[in-house]
Amino acid sequence: MRLTRAGEYAIRCVLYLAMHHDRELIGRKEIAAAMDMPAQFLGKVAQQLAKAGIISIRQGSQGGYELAKRPQDIALLAVIEAIDGEIFLNDCIHRPHSCDRQTICSVHQIWDKARRQLRNTLGGVTLAELAAREKRACAGRSREQPHALQG
């Protein structure tokens, strides 16, 4: 009942991209170093984000990642579900055939409600909002620019 590491990394990645939306393309290593995750693993995650149309990737020398849409058009939910699949809180909703016993399906109405609420909350927040809030928080915290990284 929790976000996977891959999902967490995906969020960090797109958040970083959103916070540096002015720049063209950002290298995988830079993102990984700045957001503290394994660069190789980020590669896997990024491929899924690209398939989902959230980021676009350029290969080859000087390659890297960038958001495929505007930050205000990307919901947190989309990022998470691109990696971990659509959010289901219990199996029965996901696999109705595993629930042919109707006996407990009153419970599932509750689960379905909970699920809708959750997806609604996560779907209602965009990267633009998150990035803006991050920047405000960052500015209040330290005096040097948060742009610097690894030399």
Place this chain on the structure above:
Amino acid sequence: MRLTRAGEYAIRCVLYLAMHHDRELIGRKEIAAAMDMPAQFLGKVAQQLAKAGIISIRQGSQGGYELAKRPQDIALLAVIEAIDGEIFLNDCIHRPHSCDRQTICSVHQIWDKARRQLRNTLGGVTLAELAAREKRACAGRSREQPHALQG
């Protein structure tokens, strides 16, 4: 991001107990057969439910399980968290030390909100309500009593 099997079984178990609240003590095998789960596994689950004070167990011949409180005093959330632990949707809330980078903590406010909503929804439903809804649904579905099981 989903309920474990053990959690699912726990719910089935207490729901069955709630639906037969008039009876004294119900044997593990009966519950397992009626609610379609492995009896041994139910044993494990039941121990946790007992530790959490949700059911009480009588050992020995003619032993079995019963609810430790009235069905209207047991929330669905309590049952789930007795088995799977307190619900956390992401690690960072659970282990704040794993999140010393404040960079992404704007996201965590969202997660925290989502988590509160989820716990609220699951905490607002009692076994009494679920059992009543089940019985209504059952009555409308079949004509024989749903009490019968394995001879």
Place this chain on the structure above:
DNA sequence: TCTAATAGGATCATTTCAGTCCGATTAATC
């Protein structure tokens, strides 16, 4: 005492998770 039940520790198979390795591919630059 016998028997029917649960308790609970040990064990096990499977799946998921998290991550790494490495050759293939792509594209900019020399």
Place this chain on the structure above:
DNA sequence: GATTAATCGGACTGAAATGATCCTATTAGA
């Protein structure tokens, strides 16, 4: 065209969680 710097993507691996099952111990009614 060769070199180089990047990502792609499949294979692999170790660790942990999950979903059980087995077996002995214990409990308590008959």
